Each structure stands twice: as structure tokens, then as C-alpha cells.
Amino acid sequence: MAVRFTYAVWELTLQCNLGCVHCGSRAEKARASELTTEEALDLVSQLHEVGIREVTLIGGEAYLRGDWLKVVEAIREAGMSCTLTTGGYGISAAAARAMRDAGLQQVSVSIDGCRETHDFLRGKAGSWDAAFGSLRHLRAAGVPVTCNSQINRFSAPELPLIYSDIVEAGCRAWQLAMTVPMGRAADRPELLLQPPELLDVFPVLNELAGWARRDGVMFFPGNNIGYYGPYEMRLRNPNGAGRAIWEGCQAGINTLGIEADGTIKGCPSLPTAAYSGGNIRERRLSEILESAPALAMNAGQGTEAAWAHLWGFCKTCDYAQLCRGGCSWTAHVFFGKRGNNPYCHHRSLVRAREGRRERLVLETPAAGEPFDHGVFRVIEEAADAAWPEGDELRFRAESVRWRREKPIGAAGLRVLG
């Protein structure tokens, strides 16, 4: 299995042709001052200088920017790998061939459910068919294709069906990430899984990882799926061998995030206001990396400085010093600061053993800006306490559609309209 050393994820434009209800950046229109072509090409060379080996272009929708293939070519000419993550709305056969010719090495298309669920989550009718049409065109052009999916209360019941669809479409890898309350997802807390529901989600992921191993599909849990539960090694070692486990947030360690206006963060998902290290219009990338505290927040792994920020459950956890609170992005968008992560399988299992459970309740809504978030409160209660009435989307193991014959749940249909 290929090892990823250093990695930059670059939002090339915030312009988008979809309207995803869980979009963390609330992508729609281009930012007011996105990088010019010259600035973008200069950033490519700076990325190479600081040690980046792979660049993934995202958006918005990266290919809506007119000069995006020039950027792809520049990345490849600089000796770095270049991949694209896309909603896949309408990549034509000609566009796919142009991507191949520019040197794009892999495209990951987002698939968030069966047709009606995907179209609902992606905010556009026909987006599921368009995404699979794009996959066909890319494969025909010889571009390796993978898929990525969000895990939330709509998609979780359909994960086995998503898997079947993407394998049939020729995907060689599947990356999964939990939907967390950033951007538009913060406006729809009913979409989000509650921590006790992780107890039912993780066995499903484990089963699907087994399917993927059987089929030769690489199964990649995203950075906010974990941590240290009974399936940790099986989920994090896609080929079934190896002893890889979560080693803590890598933002600024081997990962960079770049916003379309040149803002540099340690990870593309992190909220801009709290984690911006500066802008390449003001300083060179190497200077930002060496001097910006926001990019050095994870430096010093293995020393006390690396876990000094922990609080709440994570501070008391046996894995605290290695885990460092799981995904910083996930923790921050729930509570307004990193270091205490409610989306943790181990944590839910510990609580369950204590006869307790945690529920998250939105206290302060998001402001409505890109990469914004609300603030949630944790309610700790007895594991057998009555579940709040009216929560029709609650996820349970029996909600999972292992076969296509099983219809979508009545609650889901009501919400889908």
C-alpha cells in the first residue's frame, strides 16, 4: 500500500455547481479575491519547496476554474502527484480526457447515498446520475477513480448499497468521513449522528472493510473516524496486514490546507478564523510554516506540549497522549475549541460500559459564513434513558439497508419530501 508522506489539499475555487446540505465551506460562489493564475502557479513551486509530494484539488468544484488544468500541469511538472476530489456533476468524456492529458492521476467522486438520498444531500436532482456518468467517462479516459462518502444519519443506512454501486462503477478505493457540524451541516443538526449511534455504525464499517478487503478495494477511514475501538486496526489497515493505528491530528505535521484566496491552514477542513496561519500574498509559504503558531499546533508530538490542549473526556482518556483528541476539526466544530472529541468509538464504548451515554445538543447556531460552526453542549445521561421524542432519524443497526430490496425508512422519506 502506498504511504502518503506530505500532502496539500487546495481549494482552487469556492464556486460550486452543487448545493450540498452538509457542505462545510458553504460553497456556491467564488471567493471575492481568489488567487490569480500567476499566484497559483507560484504557489505550486512553493509547495514543492516546502516538501509537499501530493496535491489534491478540491472546491467548491475545482474544475469550474478556467485555468485549473494549467495548475494540474504545473503540479505534475514540479514532480508532485496531483489528484482531484469532486462532486462529479457533469464531467464529460472530453473533460475526462483533458484531465488525463494534463496529468491528473486520480479522481475521487463523492457519493453520499442511493439516488434519492444522494440527490437530497448534494442539493440537486440528477446529481447521482451525473456522478456515475462522470465515473464512466473518467474510467473510459483511463483516469483511476475512487469514491468518498459522508457518514451521517441519511447515508449511514445506505453504506452497503453505496459500496455495491461504487464497486460496480469500478472504484479502486473508498474513503469515508463523518459529517460534522461545519458550514451548512451546522444548520442541520438532525443530520448528525449522536455519539451512542457510533456503537451501531462501527460494526457496519468493520463489515464493509471486510467486503472491501475481499474485493480488492482500498478502504480508507477518514481522520475523523476512530479511535482505538475494537475495529481500529482492521479499519486503518486496508489490506488486512499492518498495525497502523491513529497517531493524532497531522494538521501542519504532514498536511496543509489552502483556501482559494491563498489562506494557509494545517488542514483544509479547519475553520478559517481559528486556524489560519497567514496568506501567501503576504508571506512566503516557508515563512508561514516556520513562524505561524496555527501551523505548529501539533508540533512536538511525544512531548507534553502536544497534549496540553486536551480537556473534557479526552484529557482523562488512556490514549490521550497519542490521540491528542482525535480530529481537531471535528472537536472544534462541536465545541468551539479542539481537544475534546465526542465522535470517538472508544469514548462511546467507555460510556456504555459505565451505563451512560452522551448526546449533543446545539446551543449556539452557526453564523452562516464559510467554514463556520455552532457550539454544542454534551448531555450525559443514563444509557437507558428515554430517547428524545420526535427524533425520527435516529440511527440503529436495524436501519441499515444491506440489500436493495429494503426500502428507505419512512422518516427518511418524510424528510426527503
Next chain:
Amino acid sequence: MGPDQPPLPRPPGDPEKMRQLLDDARRKMEEEEYMRTMPRPVYGGPPVTRRWSIRGIVMLVAGALAAIAAAVFGWNKMAAPVYGGPPVQPVPPNGEITPPAAVYGGPPPPQPRVK
């Protein structure tokens, strides 16, 4: 970081401690997994857990002991009828009743023909 070393990736602050943390975490996970009640069943029915295995072994031993006890102490007990009751005993022409056929221990012996 050496003079020719790019800023990324950043090396750990204490590589030795990181190795130790990784080893400790792996060991703890293995211990926890051994002790943990397995999570809820998913596709294909409930997973086979260690608790179930222990229960199975206990049941197996108890069954074996019961079989031995039956073999030792049950030889002179009345055999229970098989499904459908004992075989029908046809009355021979001479009116003599043949002894009942054995049930436990094999099929009944051949019966005389009825004319």
C-alpha cells in the same frame, strides 16, 4: 531539521516517546478487545464471541457427562418410544405375541409376514 530538510513533514518532538506511546496503545487495545463484550450483531447474525465460546464449551462438557451418566445408570430404564410410538406388532397366525422390538439400540428386528 537539517539545513537541506524541507519544513514538512515536521519530525516528532520526542520520537522515542512516540514509539512507546504507539506500543502502549496497541497493547492496551489488544487487552481491551480481549476483555470487551463484542459489539452488537450486524449482517449475518450475531458474531461468535469468547463468552459464547466458553458457554459452548461448558455445554459440551455437561452434555458429555450426561451421556456418560445415561450410559451407566440408564441401561435398565424403560426405553422411551420413538417418534410415532412403538412399531405396530402384527398378530401372528398362531396368536403368539412376539416380544416387543427393541427401540433404543437399533431398528426393530424383521417381523414375520402376515398372511
